[in-house]
Amino acid sequence: MKRTITKALLIVANSWTVGLSKIHAQVSYQQSKLSPEVLLFTPNERGVGNSIAILGESGVLVVDASYSPSGAREIIRMISAETGLPIQYLLNTHWHDDHIWGNQSFREAFPDITILSHVETRRSIVEKAIPSLSATIVGLESSVKERDRMIASGEEGGQLLTEERRQFLAKRQQLFKSTLADFKKIEPTLPNLVFRDSLTLFLGKMEVRLLHLGQGHTVGDVVVHIPGAKVMILGDLITRPIPAGSVVPLEKQIATLKKVASIEADIWVSGHGEVMTDQTTLNEQIDLLESLQKVVQKAQEEKLSLDQCMAIVRDRALGSNFTKGDPRLIAAFERFFIRVTLEPLFTTKN
Numbered sequence: 165m166k167r168t169i170t171k172a173l174l175i176v177a178n179s180w181t182v183g184l185s186k187i188h189a190q191v192s193y194q195q196s197k198l199s200p201e202v203l204l205f206t207p208n209e210r211g212v213g214n215s216i217a218i219l220g221e222s223g224v225l226v227v228d229a230s231y232s233p234s235g236a237r238e239i240i241r242m243i244s245a246e247t248g249l250p251i252q253y254l255l256n257t258h259w260h261d262d263h264i265w266g267n268q269s270f271r272e273a274f275p276d277i278t279i280l281s282h283v284e285t286r287r288s289i290v291e292k293a294i295p296s297l298s299a300t301i302v303g304l305e306s307s308v309k310e311r312d313r314m315i316a317s318g319e320e321g322g323q324l325l326t327e328e329r330r331q332f333l334a335k336r337q338q339l340f341k342s343t344l345a346d347f348k349k350i351e352p353t354l355p356n357l358v359f360r361d362s363l364t365l366f367l368g369k370m371e372v373r374l375l376h377l378g379q380g381h382t383v384g385d386v387v388v389h390i391p392g393a394k395v396m397i398l399g400d401l402i403t404r405p406i407p408a409g410s411v412v413p414l415e416k417q418i419a420t421l422k423k424v425a426s427i428e429a430d431i432w433v434s435g436h437g438e439v440m441t442d443q444t445t446l447n448e449q450i451d452l453l454e455s456l457q458k459v460v461q462k463a464q465e466e467k468l469s470l471d472q473c474m475a476i477v478r479d480r481a482l483g484s485n486f487t488k489g490d491p492r493l494i495a496a497f498e499r500f501f502i503r504v505t506l507e508p509l510f511t512t513k514n
């Protein structure tokens with residue numbers, strides 16, 4: 165999603181996606197088969213991106229590397245249980261932390277692996293992800309300390325914790341501590357083969373097209389088209405249940421999604437959340453971005469503030485197809501999609 169890992173973990177912390185029973189000390193993955201050659205690994209935390217393995221005749225391509233070295237090791241273990249073939253290629257669909265920090269584990273397990281990305285993705289890892297890593301670790305350390313203090317004192321923000329809340333925090337704390345330990349072991353590992361528009365791989369007879377269809381979630385998003393399996397892997401151009409915010413201009417996001425929609429497939433894999441078996445979500449997101457574009461136009465004409473824009477968004481119930489009236493999703497939609505998308509327009513132009 166459009167977030168650094170700090171924001172991803174903020175979502176973990178806010179826990180709008182996770183039930184108490186599903187909390188583990190480490191993020192775990194559920195494996196499912198989308199076609200005989202395409203395996204999906206879905207994490208039990210929605211702040212972490214999906215990973216996909218494409219099994220060729222001679223080797224494997226993995227799409228997105230998990231959020232941490234240990235998350236990646238788990239995916240490698242699951243792939244190895246399925247096939248004896250080596251992982252030859254790893255693609256980072258974009259530069260955000262929850263898709264790249266497992267790169268090193270793939271390189272450790274398969275020293276000859278080729279790590280692929282768009283040229284702008286590699287640049288953003290160098291210029292943004294790596295410089296912010298130490299700040300992320302410092303932020304995690306302080307939130308772990310704060311949680312330890314809350315659990316020990318039984319107080320949160322001056323209020324006494326209920327037993328249920330205290331147990332919840334204690335269980336979440338296990339995840340935070342293991343993530344912190346994992347993050348301290350990150351050795352940034354960069355893509356070593358980059359491209360601009362497209363790159364086609366042949367895994368034996370299987371053709372896999374890596375396509376940059378334009379800017380969307382980031383400037384360097386890559387989607388994966390497997391024509392033989394009729395599968396499209398979209399990275400965070402689409403996330404579920406709610407779309408991810410982006411600072412890319414809305415007209416560019418819309419144009420890119422329309423290009424995605426023009427490619428024939430039967431299954432579309434989102435960067436987070438469930439796969440799609442039709443284009444409903446894709447079309448709903450295009451509609452949403454077009455509606456938002458109209459709000460921005462009105463804001464510019466009438467010199468409205470960001471808060472006035474938010475009020476129009478609520479008034480017109482933009483996003484109701486995604487949030488379906490769930491208050492936690494509405495809050496997440498406003499915070500992580502609308503604000504992330506609109507805020508830069510107001511800070512730079514107003």
Ligand SMILES: [Zn+2]
Pocket residue numbers: 165166211212213260262263400435436
């Ligand atoms: Zn993501």
